[in-house]
Structure formats: C-alpha cells, structure tokens
C-alpha cells in the first residue's frame with residue numbers, strides 16, 4: 001500500500017499460553033461438574049476450528065445453582081465487609097497473575113486482537129475487582145445510609161464482546177455488597193468465565209457464593225424466570241432486554257439493563273483533526289466495533305468534513321486486519337457467523353439506500369469470520385445504517401452546521417449510551433455534554449473506561465449504572 005512506510009514482521013503470541021483444555025465444566029456450589037444440557041463446542045472465530053468442548057447447563061443446574069446461592073447468601077452477607085474485600089483482592093491479584101493466559105484465551109475464543117485483550121480487557125477486569133474490594137468495608141459511607149443491605153441472589157447474564165470484563169463488572173460489585181450470584185456467559189465465549197470460576201475456587205470463596213453456568217438463551221431465560229432470584233442484571237441486546245423486562249413486570253425481582261447503542265462522535269471545526277481521527281478509529285474499530293458504546297455515527301461539522309474524511313481514509317489504510325494473536329494486529333475477527341451475517345445485511349442496506357461505501361484495500365484471511373473496516377459517507381438520518389446498531393467495524397458519516405443541529409441529530413436515536421465531543425473549547429464541551437441524552441460523554445477522547453466511573457444508558461440503552469459508587473446501588477437494598 002502506498003501509505004505504508006514499512007511492513008511489520010509477524011509477531012504471533014503463542015497459543016500455548018492459553019493452557020487450553022479439551023473440555024470445560026460448569027461451576028455450581030463450589031465444584032465443577034458436567035451440566036445436564038448437551039455439551040457445546042466453542043470455536044475460534046479466526047479460523048472456525050473448535051477450541052474446546054464446554055458442558056452446558058440445563059434447567060436442573062439452574063435450580064441447583066440458585067439453591068446454592070440462596071444457601072450461601074446469609075453467611076456471606078453476614079461477613080464483615082473487610083473479609084469479603086479480602087476475597088475480592090485475592091481474585092483481582094489472581095487475574096493479574098494469570099493475565100497472559102486469560103488474554104490469549106480471550107483472544108482465541110472471541111476473535112479480538114491480543115493487544116486489546118492484553119492491554120484493555122484483562123487489566124480492566126482485575127481493576128474492577130480491586131476497585132470493588134476497596135468498597136466492601138466502606139458501604140456505610142457510600143451515600144446509601146449507614147448500613148445498606150444487599151439484595152440477595154443475583155442472576156447475571158452477559159454478552160460475548162468483552163467476556164471476562166463483563167463478568168467482572170457483574171460479579172465484583174455484587175459480592176462487595178454481600179450478594180451471591182449465578183452468572184451465565186454468552187454461548188460463543190464461555191472460556192474465560194470458566195477460568196474465572198477456577199480462580200474463584202482457588203481464592204477459597206465459600207461454595208455457592210459464585211456459580212457460573214455455560215449455556216445459551218434457554219438457560220438465560222431459565223435464570224430470568226426462576227422464582228427465587230432477587231435481582232437480574234443483564235447486558236446484551238435491546239431486543240432481549242425488552243423480553244426480560246416484560247417477563248419480570250409485576251414481580252418483585254429487581255432489574256438493571258445495559259443494552260445497545262448508536263453513539264454520535266461529534267467533531268467540530270476547531271477540533272485537532274489528527275487527534276480526532278485517532279479517536280474516531282478507536283471509537284468504531286476497537287474490538288471490531290462490537291462495542292455497545294461504539295462511536296458508530298460520526299457527526300462532523302460541514303466545513304471540515306472533506307478534510308476529516310480524507311485523513312480518516314489515510315489512517316484506515318494503515319490498519320492491520322488479521323490474526324488476532326499477532327501483537328501487531330489492529331482489527332481481529334468478528335465473533336460469530338451470525339454476527340457477520342448481521343453486519344453484512346446492514347451494510348448492504350446502506351448501499352441500497354444510497355450511501356457511499358468505502359473500505360481500505362485489505363486482504364482478509366480465507367477462513368474465519370472477517371469484515372473489512374468500512375466507512376459510509378452521504379448518510380442521512382433515515383438510513384438504517386444511521387439508526388440501527390450494526391455492532392461491527394462500520395462507520396456512518398453525517399454532517400452538521402451548528403451545535404444545535406449536532407445535538408438534534410445526536411439525540412435522534414432510540415438509544416442513549418454514549419457520545420463523544422471533539423472541540424478546542426471547554427465551554428462548548430460543557431454545553432454540549434449537558435444537552436446530549438447519553439449516559440457517558442467523552443470529550444476529546446473515546447472508549448475510555450475506568451472502574452471508578454459509572455457506565456449505563458438512557459432510553460433503549462437500558463437503566464441502572466455499573467462502575468463507580470453508582471454501581472453499588474444496583475446491588476444494595478437502597
């Protein structure tokens with residue numbers, strides 16, 4: 001490619017580091033066992049080869065896990081907070097110690113570049129456990145009264161895009177507050193959650209405090225419909241979030257939902273454009289765009305639109321797409337055939353509806369689920385690619401003239417998870433942030449996460465917050 005200054009030599013991370021086993025079991029009441037469902041094969045999306053066989057839970061395993069969590073609740077919640085904190089600190093340290101193994105395993109099971117699993121997913125998962133370990137003995141000072149009580153047994157259902165990190169987001173605050181949990185990872189990415197179960201067992205956590213059940217939607221549904229769960233925490237699609245909300249309507253089960261998004265990343269004409277380009281790339285191509293808060297709609301001020309799009313195209317020509325285990329890879333594989341089909345369907349709709357499609361020249365591996373980074377220009381608000389969550393490496397570019405028009409367009413979506421603002425003016429950042437209906441607003445950066453910072457949505461992006469002091473509220477009877 002003309003813009004490439006030099007080629008990179010292959011720098012593959014060794015897959016042996018993952019210590020992949022032929023089979024994995026579910027974790028119930030402190031022990032590993034085969035589930036009563038049929039075993040499933042989890043595959044590597046980068047080459048479609050099976051990685052391992054995973055025992056799948058059946059409805060009787062859900063019953064057993066809930067009974068174990070119920071039995072463990074009283075003694076666990078009666079422990080002094082500092083004792084619960086000790087277990088969380090242990091888990092956090094063990095995640096750090098096994099960080100390389102977890103990063104390679106995550107990259108194999110999910111398809112994400114090792115650079116991201118190693119530098120983002122795993123360190124942030126450990127950071128969440130460290131952060132909530134610190135809260136465990138300070139709950140009386142968190143602003144929820146002098147002795148806030150836990151809720152009870154939490155059923156937690158998570159998606160495949162950040163498998164270990166989502167497990168940490170769910171388990172750490174729940175345990176810190178004195179709850180016990182039954183967690184279900186997504187069917188395509190169960191491996192790191194099951195290794196986390198090993199870490200939890202080795203940390204000496206009392207049996208039943210954490211139970212981890214591999215399985216598909218039916219097991220998720222069995223958890224939601226189980227009568228003896230006090231709280232459901234769900235991260236996933238808006239569609240399933242709506243089903244869960246309907247199922248729980250009229251019951252006393254608490255609910256928090258972290259759902260989809262269609263974030264606007266807004267670039268004003270006074271923004272440092274080179275930095276904005278990096279933020280746009282990180283906003284939509286990080287994790288192949290399979291990020292609920294991805295900056296999938298670029299709103300650029302009309303006067304700099306041509307210049308910005310040209311700079312973006314030059315930058316995209318340097319992205320390296322391919323082997324997720326190569327340390328130089330920027331964009332890895334799409335997680336599943338189903339997700340790839342959805343990305344294809346929506347991008348084809350973009351072309352049919354009249355938007356202009358552009359991708360850098362790029363060779364994709366022959367096997368596996370791959371999608372080349374894609375930019376659509378000439379997008380209008382009515383296009384499906386501007387309205388629907390694609391959950392892939394696809395950016396829709398729209399333009400605006402005034403800040404009012406930017407706010408109008410950014411908020412013109414059923415979602416409200418995140419947004420980005422790029423400008424030189426602090427006053428404009430503040431005024432825009434206060435008018436954007438989004439749970440997280442980044443200024444002159446994008447996709448930055450910190451356990452101390454709350455995360456969650458408006459409108460169809462869900463309700464409840466995870467992270468920070470706010471994240472405690474979802475697990476306290478406050």
Ligand code: NAD
Nearest residue numbers: 158159185186216217220221236237240258259260261292
């Ligand atoms: P999904 O909703 O299909 O699945 C999520 C989880 O729910 C999986 O574990 C799945 O097995 C389970 N599930 C499916 N049907 C169920 C049912 N009827 N009852 C109970 N559980 C059920 O979503 P996905 O395709 O795995 O993930 C992609 C979606 O997740 C995207 O829309 C994305 O925006 C969203 N997401 C949101 C956040 C957030 O924090 N807001 C984070 C990551 C992903």
